[in-house]
Amino acid sequence: MPYTYQYPHPAVTVDGVVFGYDEADLKVLLIQREQAPYKSRWALPGGFVEIDEGLEDAARRELEEETGITRLYLEQLYTFGAPRRDPRERVISVAYYALVKLTDHAVHAASDARNVAWFPVADLPSLAFDHEEILDVALRRLKAKIRYEPVGFELLPEKFPLSELQRLYETIIEQPLDKRNFRKKILSMGLLADTDEIQQDVAHRAARLYRFDQAAYQRLKKAGFNFEL
C-alpha cells in the first residue's frame, strides 16, 4: 500500500459511451463485467485514469484495450461523482462519448476474452453502476449535437448514399424528414462531395455515393458558416 496522502482522495475513472449505426438502428457498445460488483452485468467500457495520463488519453486507451477500437470521434460528455455511485470506494467518472463507423468495427468487437457486444439503444439490458444515467445523458447530447454540428458522418462509412444519411438522422432525432427538403438542404451546404461511384449489389436502382468533405467544412466554418440540421 505505497500511496499515501494527507487527505482522502477519490479514485478517478473514465467511461465511454460508444455509438455506432447500422442501417437499422443506433447502437451502443457494452462490456459484460467479470467481477463484482455488478458481476456479469453489462457496463460501459472504462477504467482508471493513470496518474500521469491525460483524461482523453485514458479514455482512448481504455477503449482500445477493452474493445479494440482505435480511430474514433471522441468528446468529453460530463463528469459523474455522486458519493456512492461505486460501492467500493469514492469514484469520480469522467464520461466521454464516441462515434464510430460500425462497418469497420462490427465483428471483432470482442478483442480480448471479454464479452463485448453492440446493443440497440432502443433495447438495452440493465446496466452496472449509474451507467444508465450516463448513457441517457450521452443520448440526449448526441440528439442535440447532431442538429448543429456535422457529426453524423462519423457514424457512416466513408462513402454513403443520401438515403442512408437521412435514415441516420431520422433514427437519431426520432422523427421523419421530407426526402426532397432533406436532400435540397444538405446538398446546398456544399459539405458533400460526389464520389463518382454508385451502390453495388442492390436489388433496385443504385444510388450515388457521397463523402463528407472535411476540407470544405473547415473552410466554411472559418467563413462563419453554421451547420444546422
Place this chain on the structure above:
Amino acid sequence: MPYTYQYPHPAVTVDGVVFGYDEADLKVLLIQREQAPYKSRWALPGGFVEIDEGLEDAARRELEEETGITRLYLEQLYTFGAPRRDPRERVISVAYYALVKLTDHAVHAASDARNVAWFPVADLPSLAFDHEEILDVALRRLKAKIRYEPVGFELLPEKFPLSELQRLYETIIEQPLDKRNFRKKILSMGLLADTDEIQQDVAHRAARLYRFDQAAYQRLKKAGFNFEL
C-alpha cells in the same frame, strides 16, 4: 498520513466561473491567492472535493465559503485534467460556471479576509494554473447557451427594462441587435410578465419593468417550445 491506497489517486477539485453583469459589461469573480503556487495571482474560486460530497455540492460550498455567494444558477462546465496543470500533485478539476445577479452581490464580494473582486471579462489579469483556459471555455459556453436557453435573466435583477435585457445580449454575443426586432421577438415568446412598475429616478422617460415568468417558461417547454436568441 492516514490515507493510503493500492494505486495512486489524483486529487479532485472544483472550480467556479462566476459571471455577473452590470449595465456596462460582463464580469467574472476572481480570488487572489494567498499561497504558493501562483502566490498573489488571481484565480477562480474553488477547492478540494470532500470525500463524501457530491460534485455540485462541493462547488456550491466552495463558492459560498470563498465569496459568500449563495443562491445562483450553477451548471457543470467541463473537467480539466492535464497531468501537470498543478505543480504540486496530479489534480483533476471539475469546472462549473455560475450566473448571479450582480446587484445582489456587488459590494461584499470579499467575505472573509481574502481579496475577492469582479473583473470585466474584456480586461482580465493573468490567472493561476490553467484558469485562463477554463474561463475561455466558460465564456464560449455562455455565449452559445444564452442563444438557445433563457439563462440571461439569471444575470439581471428580478425586474428590469427591456433595454437592459437587450444590452445584456449585445454584450455577451458581442454584436448589436435591432431594438424593434428584439422587443417584438422576446415579447412574442410570452416569457416576460409586465410588472406594473416603471423605472424610478432616471433622467429620461421611465421604462416599464418586466420580470422573467418562470412558470410560463416551464409550461411552454413542456409543450415543445424552444427558446431561441
Place this chain on the structure above:
DNA sequence: AGACGTTGGTGTCCTCAAAACACTAAGGCA
C-alpha cells in the same frame, strides 16, 4: 416657461428559408 437631451416605445415591408407535396427513372427479379 421653454428648449434640449436622452431613452422609451411602436409597425410595415421585403426577403428568404422551411414545409408541404407527387411523379418519373433505374434496375433487379420473378
Place this chain on the structure above:
DNA sequence: TGCCTTAGTGTTTTGAGGACACCAACGTCT
C-alpha cells in the same frame, strides 16, 4: 415483360427574420 423497390427531381405556400424612422415621455438646463 411486368413488378417491386428505391433514387432522384421543382414548385408553391407560409412564416419568420431583418431592415428601417419617427413620435412620446420626462428630467434638466438656462
